[in-house]
Amino acid sequence: MNDSLLSAIETLNNKKTAPFCAYIYDLDGIQAHVRQMCQTLPKQTYLFYAIKANPDQRIIKALLPFIHGFEVASIGELLSVRAVSKQVPILFGGPGKKDVELELAIRQKVSYIHVESVLELQRIQILAQKLNEKVNILLRINLRTNALPKTKITMGGIPSPFGLDESDIQRAIAIVKEDPHHLVQIKGFHFHSLSNNVHAAMHAEMVQLYVQKALEWQRLYNLDLQVLNAGGGFGVSYNKAPSFDWQQFTSLLQGSNIWQDIKGIQLFFEPGRYLVADYGFYATEIIDIKKSHQQHFAIVRGGTHHNRLPSSWGHNQPFQLYTSDTWPYTFQRPNFQNIKVNIVGELCTPKDRLHTDAYVSAISVGDIIIFEKSGAYCWTISHHDFLGHPHPAFYYIEGGQVR
Template sequence: MNERVKELIPEWRERSREPICAYVYDLGSIQKHVREMLQSMPARTGLFYAIKANPDKRIIEALLPLVKGFEVASIGELLKIREVSESVPILFGGPGKKDDELEKAIRNHVTYIHVESLLELRKIIWLAKEWNHPTQILLRINLRTNTLPQTKIAMGGRPSPFGLDEILIEEAISILKESNNTHVRICGFHFHSLSNNLQADLHADMVRLYLQKVKEWKLRYELDVSVINAGGGFGVTYDGEPGFDWSRFTSLLAQSEEFRSLENTELFFEPGRFIVADHGYYVAEVIDIKRSQDQSFAVIRGGTHHNRLPASWGHNHPFRVVPIDEWAYPFPRPEVEGSKVTIVGELCTPKDRLHTDAELRRLRAGDILIFEKSGAYCWTISHHDFLGHPHPEFYYLTEQGEA
C-alpha cells in the first residue's frame, strides 16, 4: 500500500467531521508503471490505454505524454479524450455504434474505427462518403477456435456480440472493394478475445495465433496490412496471487517467428485494467460494527455504489486497516477482536458487500479501511446515485507529491 495514502487521513479528519470516504489515484505510480511497460516492448509495437477501465481526466492527462493513444468505446469517451488533446490517436470500438457516434468519430479524426458488423461497415462507408472524409478501419474478428485461453470474461472463440465472425471476412472485404467506396480503407484487424488473463505464456500464444491468421488473410485477400490490434485482456489479481507477467509476455512475443515476420506492420495493445488497477485506493470509514447470529459485520461509509467491482466479480476485495485511536462519543466503542468480519456498505441491499469473512486481529468503529487495487472498474461501473448517498471525494498523488 502506498504510505502517502495513509498520510492523507489526518488531513481529511481535521478538515471535516464527516466520515471519510474517498478515492485516491496515484498518478505518479501509473506513469512509472507505464514507463516500465514501454521499456520491455519491442520495436513496431504501440501501447494504447483503454479508458473504459477508468476515464478520469487526470489519469488521461498523466498518460498523454507516454502512450501512443487511447481506446474508447463510446462517443462520450471519445469526447473526453478530445477535451485533453485534439490530435492524439484514438481507436474507437464497441458493438453498438449509432449513426451520430460514427459521424462524430469521423469528424473528430478518430485514427481507426473497429468495425464490428457488416451493417456497421456499410454505414461507415455511407457516412464517410456523405462527409467526404477519408476513414481508416480495422475489422474486429471473432475467431472460430477453441484454442484461446479461458478466463472469467471471454469475448471470442465462441458465439459473441463482439466483432465479425471469422467466416464473414471475405464478405466484408467485398463490400470495401465496391466501386462506390473511395473513402474507407481497411488498414488491418482488431482482436479482443478475453479479459483479465493471468497467463503470460498463453497470451503470447494467442497473439501469435492472431499474427498467423492475419498473415493468411493478407495473402488470400491481397491486403496491405499496416496495423494489427491485439487488444487488451492482461490480468490483475485481487487475492494476493501473482498477476500478469508483462515482461515475460513481451519477451516471448519478441522472440517468436510470427512477430519477427511482421515487417512494416505495427502491433498495438490496448490494456486498461492492467495499467491503472494497482494505483487506485478506495478509502472508507467504519461507521458501525454489529453481531448477527454469530457473524460480525462492519458497515462502512460507502459501498458498492462507489466500488461495485467485488460484487460484480464475486470476489473479496483486498484492504488494509488504519487504526484510529480517537473516539468522540461518551459511550462504548463497538469492536471485534480475533474474529472474522464481513465488510458491508451503507445500502439497503444484502448485495452491498466488499469482503466476506475477513480475518482481522482487531477492528473498531471509526477505523479506516483502505481498499487497494481500486484503480480500474471500481468507481466507473458503480451505480453512483442509488439511494442518493453523497459521492466520495477524489484526490490525486503526483510524482511531485501533490495531492
C-alpha cells in the same frame, strides 16, 4: 501501500467533517508503471489505454506523455480524450455504434474505427461519402477456434455480440473493395478475445495466433495490412494469485518468430485494467460494527454504489486497515478483536458487500478500510445514485503530494 498514500489518508482524516469516504488515485505510481511497461515493448509495438477501465481526466492527462493513444467506446469517452488532446491517436470500438457516434468519430479524426459487423461497415461507407472523408478501419474478428485462453470474461472464440464472425471476413472485404468511392480503407485487423487473463505465456501464444491469422488473410485477400491490434485483457489478480507478468510476456513476444513475418505492420495493445488497477484506492470509514446470528459485520460509509467491482465479479476486494485515533463521543468506542468480519455498505440490500469473512486482529468503529486495486472498473461501473447517498471525494497523489 506506499508512504504517500498513508500520509494522504492521515492528513485527510484529520481534516474531515463527516465520515471518511474517498477515492485516491496515485498518478505518480501509474506513470512509473506505464513508463516501465513501455521500456520492454518490442519495436513497432504501441501501447494504447482503454479508458473504459477508468476515464478520470486526471488519469488521462497523466498517461498522455507515456502512451501512443487511447481506445474509446462511446461519444462520452471520445470527447473526454479530445478535451485533453486534439491530436492524440484514438481507436474507436464497441459493438453498438450509432450513426451519430460514427459521424462524430470521423469528424474528430479518430485514427481507426474497429468495425464490429457488416451492417456497421456499410453505414460507415455512407457516412464517409456524406462527409467526403477517408476513414481507416480495422475489422474486429471473432475467431472460430478453441485455442484461446479461458477467462471469467470471454468475447472471442464463442458465440458473442463482439466482432465479425470469422466466416464474414470475405464478405466484408468484398464490400470495401467494390465500393467505387474507396473512402473506407481496411488497414488491418482487431482482436480482443478476453478480459483479465493472468497467464502471460498463453497470452503470447494467442498473439502469435493473431499474427498467423492476419497474415493468412493478407495473402488470401491481397490486403495491404498496416496494423494488427491485439487488444488488451492483461489480468490483475484480486487474491493471492499472481497478476499478469508483463516482463515475461514482452520477453516471450520479443523472442518469438513473428517479427520476420510482420515487417512494416504495427502491433497495437490496448489494455485498461492492467495500467491503473493497482494505483487506485477506495478508502471508507467504519460507521458501525455488530454481531448477528454468530457473524460479525462492519458497516462502512459507502459500499457497492461506490465500488461495484467485488459484487459484479464475485470476489473479495483486497484491503488494508488504517487504525484511526479519532473518536468524538463520550461513550465507549465499539470494537472487535481476533474475528472474521463481513465488510458491508450502507445500502438497504444484502448484496451490498465488499468482503466476506475477512480475518482482523482488531477493528473499531472509526477505523478506515482501504480497498486496494480499486483503480479500474470500480467507481465508473457503480450505481452511484442508488438511495441518494453522497458521492465519495476524489484525491490524487501527484509529485508526492495529495491534491
